[in-house]
Amino acid sequence: MQVVITAVGPDNRGLADPIVHSVTALGANISEIQMFDHDQESVFSMLTRVEIDPGQRTKVEEAMAGVAESTGLSVRTWSPDICGRKPRVAICVTFRPETPRAILEAIQDGAIKATPSVMIGNREKCHSLADEFGVPWENIADEDGIPDDERLIDICDEHQVDYIVLARYMRVLPAASCWKYAGGRIINxxxxxxxxxxxxxxxxxxxxxxxxxxxxxxxxxxxxxxxGNQIIYQSTFTVPPGQTVDEVVRQGQERNEPHCLVEGVRRVVDGEVKLHFNRVVATHR
Known part of the structure; x- marks a missing residue:
């Protein structure tokens, strides 16, 4: 099975070695490594994708817990090879309800085979939508809509989320958050x-x-x-000459955007595509 390991924390020497040595000692085959140092912020980030015998997964998780304790890194292990349950998704929103509603309806109808574990907002606009579909709601922002990015990640960890879906979430995730859920786990x-x-x-x-x-x-x-290299799906619509920009925006928001996000999330959840070395590749099952 495939396991993705992410590690983020204060930059220091020798942070990559214990991760690599731990997984190889367990017989893992490393298929991808990415590392990045945020020099100005003194932050170290690393993604390691490995192939292991399924029986070794618990040992990998225990080894990574040890690495986290000894290095101070924030370490996560996750596998896209989900068995015995549906993938769990967190839906992040701001103002527009059309795209999160489309995701929730597609899940309800079975078009997207996933579980909506939580809806996270930096505004209260979509709170009623979460209540309508019986999905737990979390507002992570202050009165000005400025989100607590660490709280967003904490909530996803608490709900054991597989994929974070940004459904017109109008805030930019910081690099540290992207690395913590790297490896094709954040869909925008x-x-x-x-x-x-x-x-x-x-x-x-x-x-x-x-x-x-x-x-x-x-x-x-x-x-x-x-x-530009991480595109899962694109959808378009054409308007006649002379169409107003307001009508273009309305068509896009009400019809095209919901369709685009639903199809993109479906492709990921169904395992049709994956992210490898920051490029989208088709899977062969």
């Missing part, structure tokens, strides 16, 4: 076509460029904002 909806329109107003930017076709992008999150 960008309301524009990447890589052409990566900004915060992609509809307006495309409209200003006299585009008649608009779209949305579902992609895996890596520490670089809206990077």
């Amino acid at each position: 909806l960008h309301h524009g076509l990447l890589p052409s329109f990566p900004g915060i107003r992609p509809y307006h930017e495309a409209y200003a460029s006299r585009m008649l076709t608009f779209g949305a992008t579902c992609h895996f999150i890596v520490p670089e904002l809206d990077a």
